[in-house]
Amino acid sequence: MPLQQNLNNGLNFSGGPGALPAAVLAQVQKSIMCVPEVGLSILGISHRSDWFLGVVTELENNIRRLLGLDKSYHVLFLQGGATQQFSMVPMTLLHGKNKHPEYLHTGYWSGKVLGEARKETNPHVLWSGESDGFHRLPANDELDFSADAPYLHYVSNETVEGLQFHRVLGRDDVPRVCDMSSDFLSKPCEAERFSIIYAHAQKNIGPAGVTVVLIRDELLQNMPDNLPGWLDYRSHIKAHSNYNTPPVFAIYVVLLVTRWLLDDIGGLNAMNTLNQRKAALLYEALDQSDGFYLGRAARTDRSVMNAVFNLKTPELEQRFLSASRDAGFSGLSGHRVIGGIRASMYNGLELQAVEKLVEFMSTFQKNESSS
Structure with a gap:
């Protein structure tokens, strides 16, 4: 499959190796x-x-x-x-x-x-x-x-x-x-x-x-x-x-x-601006979920690179991960030592990928809340 048609590259939230820029x-x-x-x-x-x-x-x-x-x-x-x-x-x-x-x-x-x-x-x-x-x-x-x-x-x-x-x-x-x-x-x-x-x-x-x-x-x-x-x-x-x-x-x-x-990109100041936008979008989704998504890190110490969070039960987390894979997302499983969910937003991950993840998270929450 030609690289430009492989859309899953753009939805790679893996903790590492991470997504590389499409142009690269x-x-x-x-x-x-x-x-x-x-x-x-x-x-x-x-x-x-x-x-x-x-x-x-x-x-x-x-x-x-x-x-x-x-x-x-x-x-x-x-x-x-x-x-x-x-x-x-x-x-x-x-x-x-x-x-x-x-x-x-x-x-x-x-x-x-x-x-x-x-x-x-x-x-x-x-x-x-x-x-x-x-x-x-x-x-x-x-x-x-x-x-x-x-x-x-x-x-x-x-x-x-x-x-x-x-x-x-x-x-x-x-x-x-x-x-x-x-x-x-x-x-x-x-x-x-x-x-x-x-x-x-x-x-x-x-x-x-x-x-x-x-x-x-x-x-x-x-x-x-x-x-x-x-x-x-x-x-x-x-x-x-x-x-x-x-x-x-x-x-x-x-x-x-x-x-x-x-x-x-135009240097590291510009890269930082993009990375901050991605992280702010995802953390806002966590904070406005009424406790459906539970951020792990203290707010003042949150990583711009790796957003780590949980859902209320391990079973719910597994349903989230299964549904995310079906939706084309990759690499959202938390590290093996603590489990949960981890969304890594390295340089090569575009803002549109985070927007799609936030949209998926909102839909998943609505579906689970109504079932």
Whole structure:
């Protein structure tokens, strides 16, 4: 079926891999057969070619341009997902330091981060929402950041619980490290205030297989010299993200997404405006449903990317999911650890898809209420 006729691509609310822009998918479809500049399929172009070197260079520059970063930041395209960064961060930042880094435990993914960090150090958990079931994020007066911490780590958006920080945390004199996997390039983020930002691609900016890492140059000075090359940021910097065979296809798709953000959308402020409209529309539907749909996250901490909600019974949720699939919607099942419903509204999901979902939700509520 031709891509433009596959309407289900436009109703993909999956938590990840997420929907990609239709314009990007059309270019990807063509590139699988032939990249015009090369005359070969993207799946068969050498990672050592001059063309791919140009792809990496342009992508680095596009990300700097979108975020307003200068050359004091290295932009890397690595493998291993965000999960590899869970380990690389403490391995490389704690050399010769006995002090405890600070971590926030705000949901499922920050819990995964902590599990890996504990293999390398004894992190100080500055705040945990576990006892509250991860229904909210900490307020400023609940956080007492230490000036002596080697770094602060937090997850900007918890996809499972639908929680998102709408502010930058921490002290400016302590390195900030942030997992932005699920909201990277969805909005401006004051990137210059962070020492390391990492984000796997398969939410807002591309397919699975590549992880973007931004790292401030000054952090490289005190890294240990005995790390395996694969786990040393300096190896990847020196090799220009070509230390081993990189995921050429995934990196190329991320390049196409950054071109789309710059040329079609008009930058991250414009992207944020669109994303805010989508989220406001869906949350309004939840709030005006007279309790038929029950939002999970505290209102002040709601994620723009992932709206997580429940219906009154598990049986009703299953009827909702079955009816949504019949209506052409995909990916609305909640994460396996908490169940419920999750509607992910990443960059590539259009406003019209959310409008259709809201219309479906209203119809489903009326049908259930009258039966």
